[in-house]
Amino acid sequence: MSNETGGPLPLAGLVVLDVSSFIAAPAAAVALADFGADVIKVEPPDGDPHRQSYNSANYPRGDKQVNFPWQLDGRLKRSIALDLKNDQARAVLARLIKRADIMIVNFPPPARERLRLRWEDIEPVNPRLVYCSLTGYGETGPDRDRAGFDVTAYFGRSGILDSARYEDGPPGLSLPAQGDRATAMTLVAAILLGLRHRDQTGKGCWVGTSLYANGVWANGTSAAGALVGAKLLPRQSPDKPRNALTNLYRTKDDRWLQLIMVRDDRLFQPFCRAIGRDDLLADPRFADRERRKEYAIDLHRELAPMFAEKTYEEWERLLSPLGIPIGVIGRLADVIEDDQAQHAGIFADTTNPEIPRTVNNPIRLGFARPRTAGPPPKIGEHSDQILRELAYSDGEIAALKKSGAFG
Amino acid sequence: MSEYALPLAGLRVLDISSFIAAPAAAVVLGDWGADVIKVEGPEGDPNRRIMHDSSNYPKSEVNYPWEMDSRNKRSIVLDLKKPEARAALDRLIATSDVLICNFPPPVRDKLRLAYEHTKKVNPKLIYASLTGYGETGPDRDRPGFDATAYFARSGLLDAQRYEGGPPGVPGPAQGDRATAMALVSAILMALIHRMKTGEGSWVGTSLLGNGLWSCGVIAQGALVGAFLPPRPPPDRPRSALGNIYRTADDRWLQLTIVRTDKLWAPLCQALELPELIDDPRFAVEAERRTRSAELAAILSTTFAKKPYEHWRKALAAREVTFGVISRPQDVPDDEQAVACGAVVETAIANMPRTLSNPIRVSFAEQRKAHPAPALGEHSEQILRDAGLSADEVAALRQSGAMR
Numbered sequence: 001m002s003n004e005t006g007g008p009l010p011l012a013g014l015v016v017l018d019v020s021s022f023i024a025a026p027a028a029a030v031a032l033a034d035f036g037a038d039v040i041k042v043e044p045p046d047g048d049p050h051r052q053s054y055n056s057a058n059y060p061r062g063d064k065q066v067n068f069p070w071q072l073d074g075r076l077k078r079s080i081a082l083d084l085k086n087d088q089a090r091a092v093l094a095r096l097i098k099r100a101d102i103m104i105v106n107f108p109p110p111a112r113e114r115l116r117l118r119w120e121d122i123e124p125v126n127p128r129l130v131y132c133s134l135t136g137y138g139e140t141g142p143d144r145d146r147a148g149f150d151v152t153a154y155f156g157r158s159g160i161l162d163s164a165r166y167e168d169g170p171p172g173l174s175l176p177a178q179g180d181r182a183t184a185m186t187l188v189a190a191i192l193l194g195l196r197h198r199d200q201t202g203k204g205c206w207v208g209t210s211l212y213a214n215g216v217w218a219n220g221t222s223a224a225g226a227l228v229g230a231k232l233l234p235r236q237s238p239d240k241p242r243n244a245l246t247n248l249y250r251t252k253d254d255r256w257l258q259l260i261m262v263r264d265d266r267l268f269q270p271f272c273r274a275i276g277r278d279d280l281l282a283d284p285r286f287a288d289r290e291r292r293k294e295y296a297i298d299l300h301r302e303l304a305p306m307f308a309e310k311t312y313e314e315w316e317r318l319l320s321p322l323g324i325p326i327g328v329i330g331r332l333a334d335v336i337e338d339d340q341a342q343h344a345g346i347f348a349d350t351t352n353p354e355i356p357r358t359v360n361n362p363i364r365l366g367f368a369r370p371r372t373a374g375p376p377p378k379i380g381e382h383s384d385q386i387l388r389e390l391a392y393s394d395g396e397i398a399a400l401k402k403s404g405a406f407g
Numbered sequence: 408m409s410e411y412a413l414p415l416a417g418l419r420v421l422d423i424s425s426f427i428a429a430p431a432a433a434v435v436l437g438d439w440g441a442d443v444i445k446v447e448g449p450e451g452d453p454n455r456r457i458m459h460d461s462s463n464y465p466k467s468e469v470n471y472p473w474e475m476d477s478r479n480k481r482s483i484v485l486d487l488k489k490p491e492a493r494a495a496l497d498r499l500i501a502t503s504d505v506l507i508c509n510f511p512p513p514v515r516d517k518l519r520l521a522y523e524h525t526k527k528v529n530p531k532l533i534y535a536s537l538t539g540y541g542e543t544g545p546d547r548d549r550p551g552f553d554a555t556a557y558f559a560r561s562g563l564l565d566a567q568r569y570e571g572g573p574p575g576v577p578g579p580a581q582g583d584r585a586t587a588m589a590l591v592s593a594i595l596m597a598l599i600h601r602m603k604t605g606e607g608s609w610v611g612t613s614l615l616g617n618g619l620w621s622c623g624v625i626a627q628g629a630l631v632g633a634f635l636p637p638r639p640p641p642d643r644p645r646s647a648l649g650n651i652y653r654t655a656d657d658r659w660l661q662l663t664i665v666r667t668d669k670l671w672a673p674l675c676q677a678l679e680l681p682e683l684i685d686d687p688r689f690a691v692e693a694e695r696r697t698r699s700a701e702l703a704a705i706l707s708t709t710f711a712k713k714p715y716e717h718w719r720k721a722l723a724a725r726e727v728t729f730g731v732i733s734r735p736q737d738v739p740d741d742e743q744a745v746a747c748g749a750v751v752e753t754a755i756a757n758m759p760r761t762l763s764n765p766i767r768v769s770f771a772e773q774r775k776a777h778p779a780p781a782l783g784e785h786s787e788q789i790l791r792d793a794g795l796s797a798d799e800v801a802a803l804r805q806s807g808a809m810r
Binding site: 059061140141142166176177197207216233243320334336343355356363 | 462542622771
């Protein structure tokens with residue numbers, strides 16, 4: 001059991017340079033900060049463009065304009081604004097790199113070359129650094145230089161959206177940053193492996209992942225099937241299922257209930273008894289698993305009107321005690337009030353009046369709690385503070401400002 | 408590449424879990440060198456049969472889901488309801504570093520496999536728990552699957568629908584595999600903690616938590632009262648520059664232009680519609696939004712005239728961001744899928760290629776996949792390694808506690 005004590009955080013004392021933009025890479029830095037790392041966001045003078053994402057047509061809208069995506073992905077970070085094209089700013093970055101443990105970069109490879117920010121450029125400056133690279137499509141190959149977003153690299157290219165469509169329908173939909181945030185967990189794992197390597201050998205290293213590889217990994221079952229020539233059948237719409245016992249049904253209160261009776265060998269009988277349909281057990285069309293699949297449409301015809309007679313709540317009360325897996329198609333409006341989500345440690349209170357509650361990263365530790373989030377930094381909010389930590393004098397800082405190193 | 412040992416070499420992992428998310432995390436640890444022992448009941452992990460049991464799985468002669476989720480593991484069969492088997496498991500726990508468990512909490516209590524129990528046997532053990540819905544609360548005992556806990560309960564499927572349409576459809580095990588990476592991260596955090604303090608610990612994650620993390624942007628939106636408007640179908644998008652279009656050869660192409668100010672002119676050039684650049688109807692972003700259906704109609708007619716390959720080159724030449732909607736069967740032959748390390752070779756005769764886990768490091772390569780174990784293939788070897796005598800092993804076998 002999780003006796004979540006407030007013990008020392010596992011990443012306390014580590015300095016992370018978040019030289020990245022938008023979501024997957026910065027979200028990995030967030031998870032490191034949650035567990036104690038000191039994350040310094042190195043931003044261009046006009047800031048990470050993700051500061052403006054909330055204006056996107058595909059982002060949620062509310063009555064008042066809260067910049068919640070930035071609040072989420074900028075939490076617990078400090079910001080220094082540096083114009084990396086400026087030589088003096090570049091010298092500041094080198095000093096930051098010297099005392100950092102981890103550096104996260106997601107520039108496309110050509111920009112890294114231009115800015116001399118590849119691992120081979122950085123390693124001489126700090127050979128103990130864990131350099132973490134995120135790309136859209138990998139470090140080599142015909143598309144390595146292409147900018148990748150989660151909707152293109154993670155969802156589109158990997159085959160997920162094609163798999164997620166109903167027969168003859170348009171491709172499935174992904175949500176803003178959905179693949180980015182899943183990819184962030186891979187980056188965290190890669191970084192922790194890198195730290196382990198450093199502990200074992202005393203040497204830094206390059207670690208990384210790509211949005212494309214993460215999409216393929218998530219879609220791994222279908223992709224592994226494709227590798228042996230097995231093709232995913234198009235998903236039939238809920239009224240024409242291939243298996244009526246793993247299907248969607250609309251309930252009386254116009255919600256969708258998802259029946260997931262994978263072990264129908266064990267569960268079909270108690271299910272029929274519970275719904276008062278012993279006749280289905282006697283029906284030769286539904287006598288065993290193979291026949292239930294063969295006659296899936298017939299079985300659906302029996303079940304659909306029945307599911308429409310009770311509310312979701314009533315179904316849950318009836319089926320849950322039997323161990324029959326069902327799921328509601330949750331609506332976010334309900335999820336944020338879901339008692340179980342609180343128990344699972346999914347949401348956390350913040351000290352940030354703009355967003356009093358936030359979404360925790362999904363890692364739970366018995367020995368430490370994630371840090372409480374405050375407001376994310378303004379562009380360059382901590383520039384002076386960070387420079388002083390690097391032993392820059394007031395005079396030097398003033399000179400840097402004048403030189404345009406901060407934009 | 409291989410001058411160093413794999414980063415997890417020397418670690419022993421007990422995979423006491425079934426189906427996909429938790430076993431997939433064990434796969435990743437095995438890929439990086441851990442010795443993974445799969446502890447199965449007499450009937451074996453039901454994932455051995457899922458390809459046949461689930462209608463949503465592509466069928467094949469090769470049991471590819473099982474091969475993928477069990478590569479490089481050894482298998483021991485223990486009937487944990489029998490006290491002799493449970494005692495043998497303690498011997499394994501005493502010599503292991505990590506235990507991965509995804510039994511629902513009541514089963515853990517019944518089998519004395521909660522963290523409190525294993526901690527007494529091995530205080531340095533890292534106990535990694537996967538649940539559907541968390542460790543406490545009204546639904547903690549409910550079995551969770553990725554379709555229910557990760558996708559449905561989290562609000563993902565409701566949000567992934569076109570206006571008026573049915574909920575979105577998750578691909579098989581899609582949320583499970585994403586969750587596996589969070590579980591791996593949790594275990595690696597615990598290894599750091601153990602190195603610093605010498606102590607084992609409990610770590611874990613839930614499918615529901617991972618589903619909500621992945622849709623964190625819209626979940627955070629909901630927390631401040633901001634919601635996604637229903638997604639209009641492709642012929643009346645909110646933004647015509649962030650929309651999908653069908654090409655002449657019946658494929659789909661996805662425009663994902665975020666920085667519309669910069670890319671509007673290059674897009675018009677790529678589409679050979681230069682007159683649109685300064686067309687007052689579309690010249691500024693606000694106008695393009697207002698007239699998005701009108702603009703989508705123009706783009707849709709244009710994209711339908713030429714095949715995907717033409718558009719791919721034309722857009723790439725002008726650095727316009729877009730993606731193709733690949734079909735899963737396109738991925739194995741995609742050179743870039745090999746370049747990014749997603750598709751790798753195996754040592755499995757009837758499944759020569761598989762998917763590597765998405766972590767890349769400069770100092771080591773993931774282990775090559777060898778065939779997944781037969782049920783109980785390594786039972787005797789594993790018990791002998793744990794210090795049981797040949798007689799003890801024979802007695803266990805005879806009692807039916809082990810196979």
